[in-house]
Amino acid sequence: EAARLNRPIGVLLQRNPETEEPGPDELHWVGASANVVRYITGPDGAHHLICQGDRRFRVLQFLEGWKFPVARVQFIETPESASAEIDALAHSVRERAIEILGLLPQVPEEMASALRGVKSAERIADFICGLMDLPAEGKQELLEIFDLKRRLEKLLDLLSKRVEVLRLSREIDARVFEL
Numbered sequence: 001e002a003a004r005l006n007r008p009i010g011v012l013l014q015r016n017p018e019t020e021e022p023g024p025d026e027l028h029w030v031g032a033s034a035n036v037v038r039y040i041t042g043p044d045g046a047h048h049l050i051c052q053g054d055r056r057f058r059v060l061q062f063l064e065g066w067k068f069p070v071a072r073v074q075f076i077e078t079p080e081s082a083s084a085e086i087d088a089l090a091h092s093v094r095e096r097a098i099e100i101l102g103l104l105p106q107v108p109e110e111m112a113s114a115l116r117g118v119k120s121a122e123r124i125a126d127f128i129c130g131l132m133d134l135p136a137e138g139k140q141e142l143l144e145i146f147d148l149k150r151r152l153e154k155l156l157d158l159l160s161k162r163v164e165v166l167r168l169s170r171e172i173d174a175r176v177f178e179l
Contacts, residue, residue: 001068003039008054010034010073013140024069029059030144033075053126056143078122078148089152090121096159097128103166125151132158 002009012031014022034051041047057073082090098115101107111131118124129142132155145151 003036003049006036008033008035009049009051010057010059010071011051011053012059013136017136024059024062027059028140028144030056030076030140031059032056032143033073053130056126076146082121082148086121086149086152089149089156090124093128093152093155093159094118094124096156096163097131100159100162100166103163103170121152122148125155128155128159133162134158 001007010031011034012027012029015026015028016022019026033054033056035054036049037052038050039047040050056076058076059071060074061072063070063072094115098112101112101115115124115127118127125142125148129139132139132142134142142151142154145154
């Protein structure tokens with residue numbers, strides 16, 4: 001329906017991925033709206049969407065009487081102008097993420113270029129959260145941090161730990177190769 005009407009969809013994480021048709025109590029109530037870029041029906045009849053995330057939202061109420069889940073939502077608004085501290089945090093988060101991309105094998109340079117092109121602090125946080133190697137619940141935790149400064153600080157902490165692990169892994173690989 002969303003693809004046919006060119007309308008955005010809401011994406012919510014299930015609490016238990018094994019549940020076939022989760023109800024409101026089986027979903028997290030903070031999610032993201034997304035625009036359908038492509039709708040594909042596979043050879044097995046399964047339907048697939050390729051989407052581009054847009055904005056975070058909080059579910060206020062699930063509505064009944066629809067053939068698919070529908071909810072009234074409130075979009076999470078962030079201030080247009082960021083403080084110098086938030087700008088500095090966003091810059092550090094971006095640089096740390098670019099460093100990680102450089103330490104990973106077979107990452108195309110376009111990933112780092114795309115990250116360099118993201119301007120707003122909120123978009124930097126969203127972009128990197130989507131790339132993070134975290135379990136779904138960890139990503140949900142980041143999604144639910146509404147204070148941009150706290151969200152960027154949490155991301156910087158996670159990225160710093162990841163950089164350290166990748167550097168140590170490289171050092172170990174280099175030592176093993178020398179043997």
